[in-house]
Amino acid sequence: xxxxxxxxxxxxxxxxxxxxxxxxxxxxxxxxxxxxxxxxxxxxxxxxxxxxxxxxxxxxxxxxxxxxxxxxxxxxxxxxxxxxxxxxxxxxxxxxxxxxxxxxxxxxxxxxxxxxxxxxxxxxxxxxxxxxxxxxxxxxxxxxxxxxxxxxxxxxxxxxxxxxxxxxxxxxxxxxxxxxxxxxxxxxxxxxxxxxxxxxxxxxxxxxxxxxxxxxxxxxxxxxxxxxxxxxxxxxxxxxxxxxxxxxxxxxxxxxxxxxxxxxxxxxxxxxxxxxxxxxxxxxxxxxxxxxxxxxxxxxxxxxxxxxxxxxxxxxxxxxxxxxxxxxxxxxxxxxxxxxxxxxxxxxxxxxxxxxxxxxxxxxxxxxxxxxxxxxxxxxxxxxxxxxxxxxxxxxxxxxxxxxxxxxxxxxxxxxxxxxxxxxxxxxxxxxxxxxxxxxxxxxxxxxxxxxxxxxxxxxxxxxxxxxxxxxxxxxxxxxxxxxxxxxxxxxxxxxxxxxxxxxxxxxxxxxxxxxxxxxxxxxxxxxxxxxxxxxxxxxxxxxxxxxxxxxxxxxxxxxxxxxxxxxxxxxxxxxxxxxxxxxxxxxxxxxxxxxxxxxxx
Amino acid sequence: xxxxxxxxxxxxxxxxxxxxxxxxxxxxxxxxxxxxxxxxxxxxxxxxxxxxxxxxxxxxxxxxxxxxxxxxxxxxxxxxxxxxxxxxxxxxxxxxxxxxxxxxxxxxxxxxxxxxxx
Ligand SMILES: Cc1cc2nc3c(=O)[nH]c(=O)nc-3n(C[C@H](O)[C@H](O)[C@H](O)COP(=O)(O)OP(=O)(O)OC[C@H]3O[C@@H](n4cnc5c(N)ncnc54)[C@H](O)[C@@H]3O)c2cc1C
Numbered sequence: 001x002x003x004x005x006x007x008x009x010x011x012x013x014x015x016x017x018x019x020x021x022x023x024x025x026x027x028x029x030x031x032x033x034x035x036x037x038x039x040x041x042x043x044x045x046x047x048x049x050x051x052x053x054x055x056x057x058x059x060x061x062x063x064x065x066x067x068x069x070x071x072x073x074x075x076x077x078x079x080x081x082x083x084x085x086x087x088x089x090x091x092x093x094x095x096x097x098x099x100x101x102x103x104x105x106x107x108x109x110x111x112x113x114x115x116x117x118x119x120x121x122x123x124x125x126x127x128x129x130x131x132x133x134x135x136x137x138x139x140x141x142x143x144x145x146x147x148x149x150x151x152x153x154x155x156x157x158x159x160x161x162x163x164x165x166x167x168x169x170x171x172x173x174x175x176x177x178x179x180x181x182x183x184x185x186x187x188x189x190x191x192x193x194x195x196x197x198x199x200x201x202x203x204x205x206x207x208x209x210x211x212x213x214x215x216x217x218x219x220x221x222x223x224x225x226x227x228x229x230x231x232x233x234x235x236x237x238x239x240x241x242x243x244x245x246x247x248x249x250x251x252x253x254x255x256x257x258x259x260x261x262x263x264x265x266x267x268x269x270x271x272x273x274x275x276x277x278x279x280x281x282x283x284x285x286x287x288x289x290x291x292x293x294x295x296x297x298x299x300x301x302x303x304x305x306x307x308x309x310x311x312x313x314x315x316x317x318x319x320x321x322x323x324x325x326x327x328x329x330x331x332x333x334x335x336x337x338x339x340x341x342x343x344x345x346x347x348x349x350x351x352x353x354x355x356x357x358x359x360x361x362x363x364x365x366x367x368x369x370x371x372x373x374x375x376x377x378x379x380x381x382x383x384x385x386x387x388x389x390x391x392x393x394x395x396x397x398x399x400x401x402x403x404x405x406x407x408x409x410x411x412x413x414x415x416x417x418x419x420x421x422x423x424x425x426x427x428x429x430x431x432x433x434x435x436x437x438x439x440x441x442x443x444x445x446x447x448x449x450x451x452x453x454x455x456x457x458x459x460x461x462x463x464x465x466x467x468x469x470x471x472x473x474x475x476x477x478x479x480x481x482x483x484x485x486x487x488x489x490x491x492x493x494x495x496x497x498x499x500x501x502x503x504x505x506x507x508x509x510x511x512x513x514x515x516x517x518x519x520x521x522x523x524x525x526x527x528x529x530x531x532x533x534x535x536x537x538x539x540x541x542x543x544x545x546x547x548x549x550x551x552x553x554x555x556x557x558x559x560x561x562x563x564x565x566x567x568x569x570x571x572x573x574x575x576x577x578x579x580x581x582x583x584x585x586x587x588x589x590x591x592x593x594x595x596x597x598x599x600x601x602x
Numbered sequence: 603x604x605x606x607x608x609x610x611x612x613x614x615x616x617x618x619x620x621x622x623x624x625x626x627x628x629x630x631x632x633x634x635x636x637x638x639x640x641x642x643x644x645x646x647x648x649x650x651x652x653x654x655x656x657x658x659x660x661x662x663x664x665x666x667x668x669x670x671x672x673x674x675x676x677x678x679x680x681x682x683x684x685x686x687x688x689x690x691x692x693x694x695x696x697x698x699x700x701x702x703x704x705x706x707x708x709x710x711x712x713x714x715x716x717x718x719x720x
Contacts, residue, residue, distance in 0.1 A: 180641035180662070181665050181668075237641060382642070385642055385646045388649075429642075429661045430646060430661050
């Protein structure tokens with residue numbers, strides 16, 4: 001068994017779901033493609049997951065469930081999402097329950113917990129409105145106070161699981177005068193309201209996640225009791241923004257699952273396909289494309305695990321980190337899927353030719369992840385508003401409380417360390433106390449210098465890691481200067497240049513996350529991880545976004561990364577820094593989908 | 603000048619500067635949203651106030667006290683902030699301090715509980 005406990009649920013789920021390449025298994029590529037063709041909701045899959053009791057892992061132990069930590073959660077969402085994002089996204093609307101675990105009364109927690117566990121119930125999040133999109137404060141949905149409750153009037157659209165959900169989290173205006181305290185959040189239990197005052201809009205046809213239950217919700221003079229309000233009146237926007245810090249960070253897991261399948265199925269093709277007397281994989285250019293995709297997945301892995309654990313260790317900084325991850329991981333992995341499509345050649349565009357056409361479905365489904373739950377620009381906007389303050393706190397904190405900083409970084413990034421329990425009340429609307437991840441770069445460089453005495457490490461690799469980490473620090477200093485010189489603006493008329501600065505911040509953040517992940521896990525994630533070539537190559541890849549390649553150290557030999565990718569493929573392991581075991585694929589010698597296992601020529 | 607006036611003056615100047623409008627046109631009794639300050643801006647401006655006052659403030663201060671007058675009054679009368687003494691002090695590093703402790707110590711009363719949903 002995998003030694004790290006946070007991967008047990010993911011591995012067990014994989015084992016029970018079985019090989020997605022076997023049409024008979026649950027969530028097989030064949031099954032999910034058939035459903036997609038019919039635009040049918042994956043009810044059988046969802047029922048299976050409820051029977052498996054996966055919903056318990058969305059409910060904290062103190063509320064009667066099995067959830068203890070977000071890094072565990074991220075891993076099993078990857079498992080769902082590598083097979084089918086439609087079902088994954090449908091099942092995982094349950095992560096909005098966090099609104100209740102954070103702000104609900106004991107009674108509300110009890111109601112929701114038993115609704116999820118005992119009634120196989122699900123929720124939807126009704127924030128958006130057709131006329132207002134990202135502008136939550138501009139919404140028209142009204143909640144008018146009356147005796148014992150509120151009267152709801154208005155429409156929410158487009159809403160995932162609007163029709164099938166039994167509970168809707170609805171954001172509505174309780175103060176007609178407007179302002180940030182004008183919204184309140186309601187946990188509307190549909191079974192307890194008058195069905196005559198409530199209806200759904202027709203299913204929305206989408207390009208991807210086609211089987212999703214996408215529609216809208218209309219309330220027409222609908223009475224809801226006061227007990228359905230979450231938190232105090234006027235808390236709606238604050239709760240929504242804090243809830244997004246959780247859900248946005250977790251969205252990364254959807255993208256990681258999708259990228260895994262895109263790479264795996266393309267690799268399978270490249271290994272099988274013969275041209276000019278060799279396989280596609282033997283040609284350096286396609287091999288490089290696939291290797292770079294694998295590196296991008298590892299880079300994103302470090303950020304995603306980091307934020308998953310950061311919820312427990314540095315909740316007051318998560319407003320920054322969740323925006324970084326929601327922007328960086330989802331858009332990077334979207335690019336990964338696009339990049340590898342080239343290697344798949346014409347088959348990327350066919351619906352039947354290779355692995356039941358799963359690639360095309362991944363491409364379509366995955367392209368919504370960077371948009372929903374706060375689009376890329378919305379996340380960059382949330383980040384850029386904090387940049388000046390982050391720069392100031394970095395200067396102010398420089399050289400101070402280093403031991404505490406190092407301890408926090410170690411707990412966050414060392415995957416073997418226990419985590420303190422997550423406390424949602426510690427989330428802050430804006431970052432408190434600076435950003436540990438970039439604050440710690442000097443510490444990281446000092447740790448790297450000490451490794452020079454480690455005879456197990458290749459000195460050239462270490463040299464690259466140190467040089468490139470130093471470049472990360474230099475670029476951070478350059479960015480700090482630019483931020484300080486920039487003129488701050490209010491509102492939504494921010495300069496495009498500020499968006500660029502926010503993007504650069506994300507890249508530096510991701511680079512730092514990779515460095516700590518390596519420093520703190522060198523002794524327990526295996527030889528490939530410990531040797532660090534992947535890190536040197538990843539840092540170079542990240543820094544080439546900020547500097548011309550000619551000013552960076554030359555690209556080192558990547559053959560060990562290629563071998564690791566092939567090993568993980570052959571052994572059916574997740575493409576990850578923690579390559580946990582996936583369901584074993586069965587060799588089907590007689591079908592056209594036969595997978596000859598690649599013999600490595602070393 | 604008393605503490606309330608000092609804080610009001612600072613906020614007026616800050617907002618005038620950031621929004622590029624004349625300080626004379628800002629009325630301390632008007633809700634800040636009237637000047638185009640949106641909900642998230644009024645959270646980020648609290649960061650600048652914290653730097654200036656050298657104290658940790660609730661980030662939703664200007665949501666709960668949406669005019670310059672109300673915010674200044676609250677800070678001085680209820681939270682016991684005094685800009686003359688604290689403005690030059692070294693800002694406190696708050697990174698690892700639990701919220702409850704930090705706020706209780708500074709006499710925020712029930713405010714934090716109200717806005718953090720507990
Ligand atoms: C498949 C799918 C599922 C969804 N599920 C849900 C759900 O379950 N619940 C729910 O409430 N909503 C849901 N939505 C709605 C989704 O959250 C909204 O589409 C999203 O908020 C964006 O709104 P919009 O499409 O109206 O774009 P708009 O908000 O109108 O944005 C248009 C453009 O304006 C620009 N823009 C917007 N804000 C900024 C900014 N701050 N800075 C700079 N530029 C900006 C961007 O360039 C953007 O492209 C879903 C949408 C889809 C497609």
